[in-house]
Amino acid sequence: MTLFVEDTGLRGVKAATTKISKVDGQNGILLYRGYRIEELARKSTFEETAYLLLYGYLPNKEQLEEFSEAVREYRKLPDDLGSSLKSLSPATDPMCVLQSSIPALSAHAPASGETKECNMKKAIHIISSMPAIIAGWKRIKCGEEPLKPKEELSTAANFLYMFNGEVPDDNLARFMDIAMILHADHTFNASTFAARVVASTGANMYAALSAGVGALSGPLHGGANAQVMRNLIDMNDPDKVEEWVTKQFERGKRVAGIGHAVYRTTDPRATILQEMAYDLLKDHPEFQWYEMTEKMAEVTQKLFYEKKGKAIYPNVDLYSASIYHAMGIHHDFFPPVFAMARAAGWTAHVIEEKFPDPPVKPVLYRPSSIYVGEEIREYTDISKR
Ligand SMILES: CC(=O)SCCNC(=O)CCNC(=O)[C@H](O)C(C)(C)COP(=O)(O)OP(=O)(O)OC[C@H]1O[C@@H](n2cnc3c(N)ncnc32)[C@H](O)[C@@H]1OP(=O)(O)O
Numbered sequence: 001m002t003l004f005v006e007d008t009g010l011r012g013v014k015a016a017t018t019k020i021s022k023v024d025g026q027n028g029i030l031l032y033r034g035y036r037i038e039e040l041a042r043k044s045t046f047e048e049t050a051y052l053l054l055y056g057y058l059p060n061k062e063q064l065e066e067f068s069e070a071v072r073e074y075r076k077l078p079d080d081l082g083s084s085l086k087s088l089s090p091a092t093d094p095m096c097v098l099q100s101s102i103p104a105l106s107a108h109a110p111a112s113g114e115t116k117e118c119n120m121k122k123a124i125h126i127i128s129s130m131p132a133i134i135a136g137w138k139r140i141k142c143g144e145e146p147l148k149p150k151e152e153l154s155t156a157a158n159f160l161y162m163f164n165g166e167v168p169d170d171n172l173a174r175f176m177d178i179a180m181i182l183h184a185d186h187t188f189n190a191s192t193f194a195a196r197v198v199a200s201t202g203a204n205m206y207a208a209l210s211a212g213v214g215a216l217s218g219p220l221h222g223g224a225n226a227q228v229m230r231n232l233i234d235m236n237d238p239d240k241v242e243e244w245v246t247k248q249f250e251r252g253k254r255v256a257g258i259g260h261a262v263y264r265t266t267d268p269r270a271t272i273l274q275e276m277a278y279d280l281l282k283d284h285p286e287f288q289w290y291e292m293t294e295k296m297a298e299v300t301q302k303l304f305y306e307k308k309g310k311a312i313y314p315n316v317d318l319y320s321a322s323i324y325h326a327m328g329i330h331h332d333f334f335p336p337v338f339a340m341a342r343a344a345g346w347t348a349h350v351i352e353e354k355f356p357d358p359p360v361k362p363v364l365y366r367p368s369s370i371y372v373g374e375e376i377r378e379y380t381d382i383s384k385r
């Protein structure tokens with residue numbers, strides 16, 4: 001059978017240029033605006049990283065303070081959105097809630113135009129509001145009132161506070177902050193591409209971000225972190241991991257948290273998250289989740305090599321699962337937590353799509369298809385079918 005570009009999920013097709021991030025899949029290198037992810041994880045904060053992605057350079061002290069102040073402005077769940085969330089069934093999937101809430105946020109947009117400046121304001125509005133929607137929905141679905149944000153807390157610490165109802169200690173807050181830096185951008189992944197396609201039609205930032213959330217929700221993309229936790233809970237015993245993974249392979253199923261469309265070596269974010277997961281869980285009563293994660297990766301790599309004669313590696317979604325679980329976050333909320341960090345990258349990409357530098361004529365994404373369906377057929381009246 002001939003393999004068309006369409007059959008390979010556009011792997012290797014260069015869709016557009018970007019200055020925002022770079023993935024070197026052969027060598028396991030990830031750069032945001034030229035800065036190594038390892039260095040940003042060690043030295044930066046989510047707010048600073050979001051600024052870097054949006055503006056292209058690291059802010060000075062005043063610029064960072066001004067940006068952080070702007071991000072603090074929209075941390076409260078708007079009353080009308082809170083009321084509409086209260087009308088939903090508590091069973092509604094948090095990613096569906098998030099996806100549908102973003103267009104509703106546009107009613108509170110801080111700017112109405114389509115200039116770059118207006119889009120920057122909308123970007124900050126969305127980055128700031130998403131944690132409030134996620135935490136608000138978590139509390140509403142549990143029959144509780146959404147909490148008001150705390151001024152003095154960082155985005156990461158404030159999210160954990162609004163989600164769990166307790167101010168996290170500095171250690172936990174920093175873990176969440178680093179996780180958010182690591183998830184903030186990753187070039188033309190499926191969700192960012194979806195957001196850019198929507199932006200390329202001239203649609204607004206809220207429409208593009210909603211598409212990004214929808215694309216991220218799938219288990220092959222950002223939904224994999226929740227699937228990792230579901231799998232660990234399903235095994236529930238380090239001694240059952242080998243048998244469980246073997247069965248997955250026998251059934252031809254993929255093991256969530258492993259494999260990547262671009263990396264042909266370790267995902268650098270997985271290396272950082274692996275260390276974080278160990279540090280967070282080593283003295284935790286639920287250390288078993290870390291142990292099982294390690295075993296699951298080891299057995300998957302072994303079986304994959306036996307079957308295909310090549311290596312496969314953990315991705316960003318593998319170790320984040322036990323980290324978020326240890327933070328008191330239910331796995332249904334793992335993909336939204338990923339999304340609230342990725343909002344920084346999505347908004348930066350939407351702005352880049354709308355305002356390329358140097359300016360070029362706007363281009364609508366519109367690939368061709370290879371039609372393999374029926375050619376012209378005679379229409380048969382319904383009474384004769
Ligand atoms: C934030 C993120 O989006 S990171 C990715 C999150 N997703 C997951 O963790 C889900 C599990 N992983 C996967 O499904 C895949 O690795 C993907 C979708 C991420 C990338 O898939 P691909 O681009 O197809 O990877 P690749 O070309 O390397 O796959 C080659 C082969 O490996 C197999 N494979 C890939 N990942 C896995 C896995 N996790 N478990 C078992 N087999 C796998 C594929 O089935 C394919 O087999 P085939 O040749 O017999 O059809």
Ligand SMILES: O=C([O-])CC(=O)C(=O)O
Nearest residue numbers: 185186188189190261316
């Ligand atoms: O780049 C990809 O295909 C998926 C990924 O790792 C991400 O979006 O973080």
